[in-house]
Amino acid sequence: MKSEVLANFQDVWLTSSALILFFTVFVGVSILAWKKTSSEKFKQMENLPFDEGRKK
């Protein structure tokens, strides 16, 4: 198995599949980040630095 993987290291299909996999993940995360329904939640998130707890 190990030697097979290494022997096929320069196989264009193997590297192309990896490229497609990574690109899909990237597009997936982008869609997730830019979903319209997330707006309110992101607003809350980006304001976290301004909430240090209530000073007693």
Added chain:
Amino acid sequence: MSERQLESFSYNDVIVKKFAIATLLWGAVGMLVGVIIAAQLADWRLNFGIEWLTFGRLRPLHTNAIIFAFVGNGIFAGIYYSTQRLLKTRVFSDTLSNIHFWGWQLIIVLAAITLPLGITQSKEYAELEWPIDLLITVIWVVFAVNFFGMLKTRREKHIYVAIWFYISTIITVAMLHIVNSIEIPVSLMQSYPVYAGVQDALVQWWYGHNAVAFFLTTPVLGLMYYYVPKAINRPVYSYRLSIIHFWSLIFIYIWAGPHHLLYTALPEWAQTLGMVFSIMLWAPSWGGMINGLLTLRGAWDRVRAEATLKFFVTALTFYGMSTFEGPLLSIKSVSSLGHYTDWIIGHVHSGGIGWNYMLTAGMLYYLIPKLWKTKIYNEKLANTQFWTATLGLVLYYVSMVVAGITQGLMWRAVNADGQLVYPNFVETVDKIVPMYYIRLIGGLLVFTSFLIMVYNMWMTIKKAPKQAEKEDVYQAPALTADAGKGEHGHRKLEGMTAVFTVLAFIAVAVGTIIEFVPAFLSKDFIEISEKVKPYTPLEVAGRDIYVREGCYTCHSQMIRPMKSEVLRYGARSEATEFIYDRPFQWGSKRTGPDLHRVGGKYPDSWHYFHMLDPRKITPGSIMPPYPWLFKKKTEYGMLSRKLKVLKSLGHPYTEEEIENASVLAKEQAKQITEAMADSGVEAKMENKQIIALIAYLQRLGRDLGGK
């Protein structure tokens, strides 16, 4: 939903204060050492003939002091302050915080002692020897426990983007440090790496590049995401963009290490990977820069008035510039011109001064008045500091780019007859020495600007009202078990710190595994030639002296496959020639010429007198003399032990050679010394270190049929 009970807690700001003061102290020391070595390149006499002050020994001290002492203490201060507040919790343990602080300072002090003494592994930014490596591991684990402990005890379910960058820093630096520091000790202060030659180079530059990525970039980006919004009092421009920025940056960055090894003996596919991923880095880097700069939208008028914001804006601008220039320099054709020249020195300083210094300064101007509950002592002084630093940086950067491109073009100039236009290396050095003086002025201005900040901060602290012993108490609702229920997507992930950390680790591990597995498992990675033999005992001793003196800081041992290089230095370097090189000595800068095929190029006496007085042999040379090599004795007693360790790593020494290492070395030293008798070298010199060094230099590049 269960009732969220209000809890009282306080922040440990004492630890933040300690790290902030250490940042100021070590920043000044690191920059002072930088000024000293810049002066030595302008005028070789400025080491005053003292071995501990030579460029070869002080240059690693400068880089380590800036990276780990100055920026390191700065990021720890910034991380402890922001993480406590973002998670609404105190540091996990005050004791661990103190161990972290004092342990880190001890590491810095040990580095400041050992590096000038020549105790080094010669791996850039990883020069410290094995006992200190172990200490770094322990202290980093202490930091990690303290940090992840805060995540465990937090009162805020969601972890803000700054924390993601801190998480990726902690896990990746641990991985980098451990993998790159696997070495076998020879003595208390010497070791040999388990990797050799090409593999050592690949691991080292995976480490070296990612030390820049995950020590000088990701934690500082985390600080940027916290302190820029805090200073301007408005949220980051786009939280969405920060998600893309984070994941794509940490995933891509780890692959780019081989761009430090373009046109070397590293296999072509690994070089291409390094180049392609470096170019891809443009996108996330600029995404982050744009996110930071646009956070200031609508508040640019404040930049004119507030020094803190000036520092932040300049930091982000230089981050953008250096992350544009880095990928540019990673394109093979550009690298062929810029690599080994001062252009690279200019590039790293545009990042080091422009990004790291500026952002750290901005952060300290925000932090110190807050921590001491006062105002900055003198805002005008802060502005003076800013302009002095900016002017210094511009002088530094421009002079180095001009010097680098000038020298790079001179190295490669070939005339119509196919001959080098500037065959004498020193001719190309002579042309750029004026630039070294301009760089020195630039460096002095940057150092002066830093001293202005030290004074300003010192006075701010001194004039601060006396603080009550009691810490301020804050209140926040406790985190309940059902917090974050019903959430999905990235927001849900931000509440699951363990899963988040594992995913971040996978993101950095993918590139590492794909680049490393073939390098360590494939038999075809390096074609082994039987002509290549291990070093003789005396050559081993000489090699260790070469490493100790930091010769690699000015000389490469890697002839690239370009016509001008082959004409100047000889046949291109082959991977197989380095299989017994532990550590590899390819270097990254040519202040002097490449030495890979220097073996046999000159007689022994040439080296002898050259090391004694370089200008006598090469008029115009800027290399300092090494008189102590003519006084110190070679440590023959250690050679058996050294060979034994090397044999355990695969060097084919016989038991007889190991046992008689000292005798064999003395015999070779005697032969070399006797052969130089005609040149006036006395027989009593045979046990001196210069002879061992000559033995090593004369062996370089000869196994495959050199001169």
